[in-house]
Structure formats: C-alpha cells, structure tokens
Amino acid sequence: MRSFDAVIIGAGAAGLMCGIEAAKRGRKVVVIDHARAPAEKIRISGGGRCNFTHLEAAPKHYLSQNPHFCKSALKRFGPWDFLDRVIAHHIPYHHKTEGQLFCDNSAKDIIDMLLGDLRAHGGELWLQSPVQGLDQTPQGFRLSLPDGVIETTKLVLATGGLSIPKMGATGFAYEVAQRFGHGLITPRAGLVPFTLGGQKLDYISGLSGVSLQARARIGKTMFEDGFLFTHRGLSGPAMLQISSFWTPGQTVEIDLLPGTDALAVLKERRQSTPRQHIGNVLPDLVPTRLSERILEVTIIAPETRIADLSDKRLSALTALMQPWALIPDGTEGYRTAEVTVGGVDTTQVSSQTMESQLCPGLFIIGEALDVTGWLGGYNFQWAWSSGWAAGQAL
Numbered sequence: 076m077r078s079f080d081a082v083i084i085g086a087g088a089a090g091l092m093c094g095i096e097a098a099k100r101g102r103k104v105v106v107i108d109h110a111r112a113p114a115e116k117i118r119i120s121g122g123g124r125c126n127f128t129h130l131e132a133a134p135k136h137y138l139s140q141n142p143h144f145c146k147s148a149l150k151r152f153g154p155w156d157f158l159d160r161v162i163a164h165h166i167p168y169h170h171k172t173e174g175q176l177f178c179d180n181s182a183k184d185i186i187d188m189l190l191g192d193l194r195a196h197g198g199e200l201w202l203q204s205p206v207q208g209l210d211q212t213p214q215g216f217r218l219s220l221p222d223g224v225i226e227t228t229k230l231v232l233a234t235g236g237l238s239i240p241k242m243g244a245t246g247f248a249y250e251v252a253q254r255f256g257h258g259l260i261t262p263r264a265g266l267v268p269f270t271l272g273g274q275k276l277d278y279i280s281g282l283s284g285v286s287l288q289a290r291a292r293i294g295k296t297m298f299e300d301g302f303l304f305t306h307r308g309l310s311g312p313a314m315l316q317i318s319s320f321w322t323p324g325q326t327v328e329i330d331l332l333p334g335t336d337a338l339a340v341l342k343e344r345r346q347s348t349p350r351q352h353i354g355n356v357l358p359d360l361v362p363t364r365l366s367e368r369i370l371e372v373t374i375i376a377p378e379t380r381i382a383d384l385s386d387k388r389l390s391a392l393t394a395l396m397q398p399w400a401l402i403p404d405g406t407e408g409y410r411t412a413e414v415t416v417g418g419v420d421t422t423q424v425s426s427q428t429m430e431s432q433l434c435p436g437l438f439i440i441g442e443a444l445d446v447t448g449w450l451g452g453y454n455f456q457w458a459w460s461s462g463w464a465a466g467q468a469l
C-alpha cells in the first residue's frame with residue numbers, strides 16, 4: 076500500500092495550487108481526479124482565455140455566510156502573487172477591464188503552468204481515479220481507488236461545487252464534509268442566466284441576441300454591466316452577477332438606460348421635435364429591435380407623432396425600460412452556472428489553513444466552501460488563495 080503525506084481530491088484550480096505548494100515544501104503529494112483531464116473548468120473559462128484573477132480582489136467581492144472567512148487567505152496569497160507566477164512563466168496576458176486579467180493566447184497556458192509546477196516539485200497527478208471508499212484511521216485516512224488502497228496523513232477536499240455536472244462536478248466534498256460533522260449552506264446555482272415564462276417570455280420573444288448596457292438590482296445590491304436577451308430569458312454580465320444574490324420569488328429591477336431619465340428625455344423630445352414619430356425617437360434610447368417590441372407591447376403605432384402621446388402613455392413606454400421590475404421564473408441551473416453559491420459551512424474551518432476544526436487532518440478548499448466570488452476573476456483567485464493557504468499547512 077502506498078502512503079502519502081497529503082492526498083488532494085480534485086485536480087482543479089484549488090487542488091493543483093494546493094498540491095504545488097505542499098510538494099514545494101517537500102511533502103509527498105498526489106492530486107487525484109475522477110475525470111480524464113485535469114482542470115477542465117480552467118480550460119473553458121473566460122471564453123477559453125481564463126480570466127485568472129482580478130487585481131482588486133477583496134473580501135467585498137465574495138458572498139458567504141461568514142464574510143470574514145476569505146480575508147486571511149486572500150491577504151496572504153493575493154492576485155499580485157498569482158500574477159507574479161504568470162509573469163515568471165512568460166504567459167502573455169491582458170486587462171479586459173481595469174484589473175480583470177485574461178490570457179492573451181489560451182487558458183491552456185495556465186493549466187500547463189500548474190501541471191508543470193506540480194511535476195517540477197515532485198507532486199503526482201492521477202486521473203480517472205474515483206474514490207471508491209474513504210475511512211479514517213489512527214494515522215489519517217485510507218482511500219480505496221480502482222488501482223488499490225492508499226494511505227495519507229492529510230486529506231484535502233478540492234472537488235469544487237455542483238456547476239456543470241457534464242464536466243465532472245459532484246457533491247463529493249459536501250458529502251465527506253457532512254460525514255465529518257460539517258454543516259452545508261444550501262448550494263444553489265450562481266452566475267447563471269435567468270429563465271422567463273408565460274407573458275414575460277412572450278414579451279422578450281424575438282429579442283434573442285439583443286444586447287445593451289444595463290443595471291440590475293435586488294435591494295441594495297446592484298451591478299451595471301452588459302445585458303443580453305436570450306431565447307429563454309435574460310443573461311449578460313449584469314444578470315449573471317445579480318443571479319448569485321437571487322432567491323426564487325424575488326423581484327429583480329432592471330434599468331435598461333442606466334444614468335438616463337427616459338421619461339424626461341421623451342418629454343423633452345415632445346417639446347423640441349413634436350412631429351417626430353415615436354418609432355424614430357425610441358431607437359435613440361434603446362436598440363431598434365427592443366424599441367419595436369416596446370411599441371408592440373404598449374400598442375403604440377410607430378408612426379404616432381410624439382406630440383400625440385400623453386404623459387401617461389410615455390410613462391407606459393418607459394416602464395418597460397426603467398425600472399423594469401420582474402420576477403424571473405427561474406435560472407438555467409447548474410447546467411450552465413459558472414459557480415455554486417453556498418457549500419461547506421466555513422464556521423468550523425480554519426481561515427488560516429482551511430483545516431477542519433472537527434476532523435484534524437481534513438482540509439477543504441476552493442469552491443467547495445461557502446465562498447463565492449463575483450464574476451471577473453474572483454473565483455479563480457479564491458481557488459488560488461485557499462489552495463495556497465492549505466498547501467502551507469500540509
């Protein structure tokens with residue numbers, strides 16, 4: 076039977092970083108994964124270019140029942156530390172928006188860097204190795220794998236959340252953590268498009284592909300960013316961001332003209348160009364296809380002179396843009412969600428080392444924990460930071 080100082084289950088962003096750090100410190104480490112290829116989510120991330128960090132990543136960019144939990148790891152291994160590695164490996168990168176970093180070429184550059192570092196420090200990687208049995212022993216843990224049984228003193232759960240089951244996501248970390256007494260903050264799909272039904276879906280029919288800049292708000296939480304109509308509902312960065320804060324039944328307020336008072340603009344146009352047709356005025360505010368749909372829904376002929384529209388009718392027009400308050404029917408769920416909100420409750424996990432306070436020797440890192448970043452590179456940063464922190468303690 077082979078024995079290790081540390082076995083890390085999950086060869087994603089967090090698991091690989093953790094394996095590298097432990098191997099660097101001379102530990103005998105293996106990272107195991109049930110999938111055929113490691114780091115599949117890195118491969119598909121950021122449209123294939125991996126938005127690998129955000130230079131301003133800070134605790135305020137993370138959702139958690141325990142908002143202080145992420146502080147220590149982010150501080151000890153932050154975005155600049157990861158960027159140093161990217162630069163040291165000569166990986167070309169660029170800012171998309173200020174601080175949001177992507178590879179110039181391909182996400183594969185990041186995967187190659189991680190796999191290369193793991194190998195260089197003597198860490199092993201075993202793929203297609205599902206865990207068939209797991210027992211606690213006086214020395215640590217014993218794992219049954221298809222190729223035999225292995226023992227380890229430290230065990231790291233790095234199997235991520237539930238999003239994209241097709242890519243190998245499982246609730247493995249949740250099950251094991253619960254078995255050792257940890258609570259679970261109910262997981263739900265985050266950074267996910269909304270779906271609409273009934274009249275709401277009828278309203279957006281024909282708008283699929285129309286995009287604009289918008290503001291989405293739930294209570295005090297607000298994001299202003301790109302917005303996209305899809306054939307089933309609403310997407311784009313602003314909607315993905317707000318989805319992580321949404322619970323079924325909640326109203327989302329959408330402003331399709333952030334920073335502009337649409338009603339005031341239309342009243343002003345009624346004064347200054349009274350003979351203009353509303354069908355020619357509205358496209359100055361929103362994309363043509365959307366303006367046509369708004370006129371259809373409010374039953375206003377495009378040839379109507381703006382002078383002939385009362386305040387009440389202008390208000391009916393702008394109510395579909397600003398604020399457009401709606402209760403989504405649901406989300407696209409884990410099938411397309413970029414992240415899982417919720418996860419292993421952090422209250423009995425050390426924020427310094429990610430070690431369980433209920434089961435010494437057990438560590439939980441990455442998305443499996445109840446720490447969820449905003450869109451923009453924050454989720455990978457949490458994977459790097461938590462993986463690094465655990466790696467120092469193995």
Ligand SMILES: Cc1cc2nc3c(=O)[nH]c(=O)nc-3n(C[C@H](O)[C@H](O)[C@H](O)COP(=O)(O)OP(=O)(O)OC[C@H]3O[C@@H](n4cnc5c(N)ncnc54)[C@H](O)[C@@H]3O)c2cc1C
Nearest residue numbers: 085087088089109120121126235243247441442452454455
């Ligand atoms: C389409 C998409 C795009 C994204 N783009 C970005 C982006 O650009 N920037 C960003 O910051 N975040 C992005 N994210 C989020 C980011 O990918 C995750 O937050 C991050 O990968 C989490 O890292 P992790 O190591 O905790 O888990 P994962 O990367 O999910 O890795 C978990 C690993 O565990 C393995 N595993 C699961 N169950 C088992 C099991 N039972 N036994 C053995 N192995 C198992 C899986 O095969 C996987 O390799 C994106 C996510 C998606 C889905």
